[in-house]
Amino acid sequence: MGNLTNAVMAFLVPLPSILFYHSFLCQFSALGLACATASVSVHPSPLLWVWTWCAHHPILLANVLFFLNVNVLFWVIGLIQSSHWMIDLYWTVIPVMQVHYYATHPLARYNQWRSAVIVVLTWLWSIRLTHNYLRRERWQWGAREDWRFSDMRQQYGKHWWWVSFFSIYVSQQVFLIGLCLPMYAVHSVEKSWNLVWDSIATVVCTCGIVVAYFADTQLYEFVERNKALKVKQKENFEEGMWRYSRHPNYFGEQLWWWGLALFGWNVGHFWTFIGPLINSLCLSYVTLLVERRMLKQPHRADAYRLYQKTTSVWIPWFKSSPRRNLKDKDT
Known part of the structure; x- marks a missing residue:
C-alpha cells in the first residue's frame, strides 16, 4: 500500500x-x-x-x-x-x-x-536515469532515501x-x-544550426547517455549476481567499463551536462559552462565520500586501495600494472 x-x-x-x-x-x-x-x-x-x-x-x-x-x-x-x-x-x-x-x-x-534535438536528448537522458533509479530500488517508490x-x-x-x-x-x-540554463540559452536565440559545434554537442551528450547507461547496467548486473549467489562481496567490480574507470557512470553523467553546455556556448552564452563546472567540483566531493565509504568496509578495504592505485577515477584509461604498484608499496 x-x-x-x-x-x-x-x-x-x-x-x-x-x-x-x-x-x-x-x-x-x-x-x-x-x-x-x-x-x-x-x-x-x-x-x-x-x-x-x-x-x-x-x-x-x-x-x-x-x-x-x-x-x-x-x-x-x-x-x-x-x-x-x-x-x-x-x-x-x-x-x-x-x-x-x-x-x-x-x-x-x-x-x-x-x-x-535537445528535447529528444533530455527525454533520453531522463528515461535512462529514471529506469536506473527504479531498477536499483527494485521498482519500489520511496523505499529508502539517499544514504548521504x-x-x-x-x-x-x-x-x-x-x-x-x-x-x-x-x-x-x-x-x-544552473545545470539547465543551457536549455534557456538555446531557447532565447534564433541562431541557425552549426554543423560543427552543434553536431559535436549532440555527439557528446549522446555518448554521455550511452556511457552512463552501460556503466550502471554492468554494475547492477554484478550486484544482482552476488545477491543471487548469496555471497558476501569480497572483491571489487573490475569488468567492462569499470576496469578502466572507478566511476564510469559519473563520467557519463558529466559528459551529458558538458555537452548540454556546449549547445549554450554555441548560441553565444559561454556562461552556461558555469553549471557543469560547479557540478563537476561537487561530484569530486561526492566521489571522495563514496570511496571513503568503500574503504570503511573491512572485507573490501585492501582490494579497493589497490583498485584506486591501478584504475583511473573518472575518465576511462588503461589500467596500471597491479604488480608494479605492489612493488612500489613494498619499497
Whole structure:
C-alpha cells in the first residue's frame, strides 16, 4: 500500500507548477488578444501584473516555481514521511519539465532543429536515469532515501528538520536550475544550426547517455549476481567499463551536462559552462565520500586501495600494472 501511495504522490506533486504555468499561458494568450483589440484596462488588476511579470522573467519564474513546488512541498512531505526520497526521483524529471518550459515560454526564440534535438536528448537522458533509479530500488517508490541524507540525518540530529531544507532542497535548486540554463540559452536565440559545434554537442551528450547507461547496467548486473549467489562481496567490480574507470557512470553523467553546455556556448552564452563546472567540483566531493565509504568496509578495504592505485577515477584509461604498484608499496 505504501508503494502505491508513494507512486501516486510522485505523479501528483508537480501538478501545482504544471497547472499554474498552463493557466499563465492561457491568460497570456488572452492578454495578447486583448492588447491587440485595445480592450485592456488602463488600471491593470494585480492578477494582470502577475501574468505580465511571469511573461518577462522566465528564469525568475522557474526559480519561484521550484522553490514553492519542490523546496517547500517536497520538504514538508519529507518531514511527514521522515524520508527525503522524492528529490532523487525528480532529479530525472525536473530537467524535462524545464526544457519544455523554456521552449513554450512566450519569450522563447530558437532554432527548431536545435530545440528538437535537445528535447529528444533530455527525454533520453531522463528515461535512462529514471529506469536506473527504479531498477536499483527494485521498482519500489520511496523505499529508502539517499544514504548521504541518512548520514546527515544522524549527524545533525534534532536540527535535521530545518537543516534538510537548505542542505537538500535549496542546494538542489541551485544545481538543477544552473545545470539547465543551457536549455534557456538555446531557447532565447534564433541562431541557425552549426554543423560543427552543434553536431559535436549532440555527439557528446549522446555518448554521455550511452556511457552512463552501460556503466550502471554492468554494475547492477554484478550486484544482482552476488545477491543471487548469496555471497558476501569480497572483491571489487573490475569488468567492462569499470576496469578502466572507478566511476564510469559519473563520467557519463558529466559528459551529458558538458555537452548540454556546449549547445549554450554555441548560441553565444559561454556562461552556461558555469553549471557543469560547479557540478563537476561537487561530484569530486561526492566521489571522495563514496570511496571513503568503500574503504570503511573491512572485507573490501585492501582490494579497493589497490583498485584506486591501478584504475583511473573518472575518465576511462588503461589500467596500471597491479604488480608494479605492489612493488612500489613494498619499497
